Amino acid sequence: MYQAIEDNLKGMEIGILVNNVGMLVFFNPTRFLDMPNIDKAIMDTISCNMLSLVQMTRIVLPQMVERKKGLVINLSSEVGNRPFPMSIIYSSSKRFVDFFSRGLHAEYKSLGITVQCVMPLFVSTDMIHNLRTNIFVKSASDYARDALNTVGYTNRTSGCLSHALQSFALALLMPDPVFEFVLSLKTLEDVFEKLRQKDEKMKK
Ligand SMILES: NC(=O)c1ccc[n+]([C@@H]2O[C@H](COP(=O)([O-])OP(=O)(O)OC[C@H]3O[C@@H](n4cnc5c(N)ncnc54)[C@H](OP(=O)(O)O)[C@@H]3O)[C@@H](O)[C@H]2O)c1
Structure with missing residues (x-):
């Protein structure tokens, strides 16, 4: 697939690459081994959330380096900030996006390339069943506009003020050990x- 994409992009001048593609296989919290069709879930998440980003970067970056100019925006997530029990495949894949972006930015900044990692909380899209927007949940268009306004100012961002405040509050009120402890509680x-049971009932 990537060879075909590479062939089709030949001759095109690409100044901005947005690695937006991503999938959350299970919306409800699910323990690792409880994921239905686990083999497929693992392969799909890794191919979609990690492999695509690295391959698209490999394909597009050389021409940016040649022109000494370019912008790569990678979509990670707040859940990439810490281990997120009950959604570990997704959150680990988003951690990868964060690390890859920060490393790539350090490697290519001096060559005129900006790599930005965007780490949203809730944005009302298909992925989160189009949750109603409110002060915590942004609409996709508002979020995209706010996030794009941060380009050039920061290379790692929650993308908008509301999400930045939520991220800050989470880190302050629930440092990693407390967060993991709370998530491990029996209740x-x-x-x-x-x-999970409610979700299964609704599906039937
Ligand atoms: N929404 C949130 O609350 C939220 C929070 C944190 C991070 N993010 C991240 O933001 C990015 C955008 O997500 P979104 O909320 O816009 O989700 P979305 O509404 O589900 O859209 C995901 C995009 O990825 C594409 N996609 C998904 N699986 C694919 C596959 N197997 N092959 C090819 N394309 C595929 C979809 O294509 P189609 O349109 O063709 O289906 C769609 O364009 C993702 O990386 C996500 O992880 C979202």
Whole structure:
């Protein structure tokens, strides 16, 4: 597939690459081995969230380097900031995006390339079942506009003020050890289990 993309992009001048593609296989919290069709879930998430980003960068970056100018925007997530039990395949893939982006920025900044990592919380799209927008959940168009306004100012961002404040509050109120402890509580496991059962009932 990537060879075909590379062939088709030959001769095109690409100044901005946005690696937006991403999938969250299970919206409800799911323990690693409880993921239905786990083999496919693993392969799909890795190909979609990680492999595509690296391959598209490999394909497009050389011409940017040649022109000494270019912008790469990679979509990570707030859940890439820390281990996120019950969604570890997704959150680990987003961690990868964050590390790859920061490393790439350091490697290519002096060659005129900006690599920005965008780490949203909730944005109302298909991925999160189009949750109603409010002060926490941004609409896709508002979020995209705000995030694009940060280009050139920061290479790692929550993308908008509301998400930056939420991210800050989460880090402040729930440092990693506290966060992991809370998520490991038996009562929370029960809540997750009830959510799962409700989801299964709705599917039937
Ligand atoms: N929405 C959020 O709350 C949120 C939060 C944090 C991070 N993010 C990240 O933001 C990015 C955009 O997500 P979104 O919310 O816009 O999700 P979305 O509405 O589900 O859209 C995802 C995009 O990825 C494409 N895609 C998904 N799986 C694919 C596959 N297997 N092969 C090819 N294309 C595929 C979709 O293509 P089609 O349109 O053809 O289906 C769509 O363009 C993702 O990287 C996501 O992880 C989103």
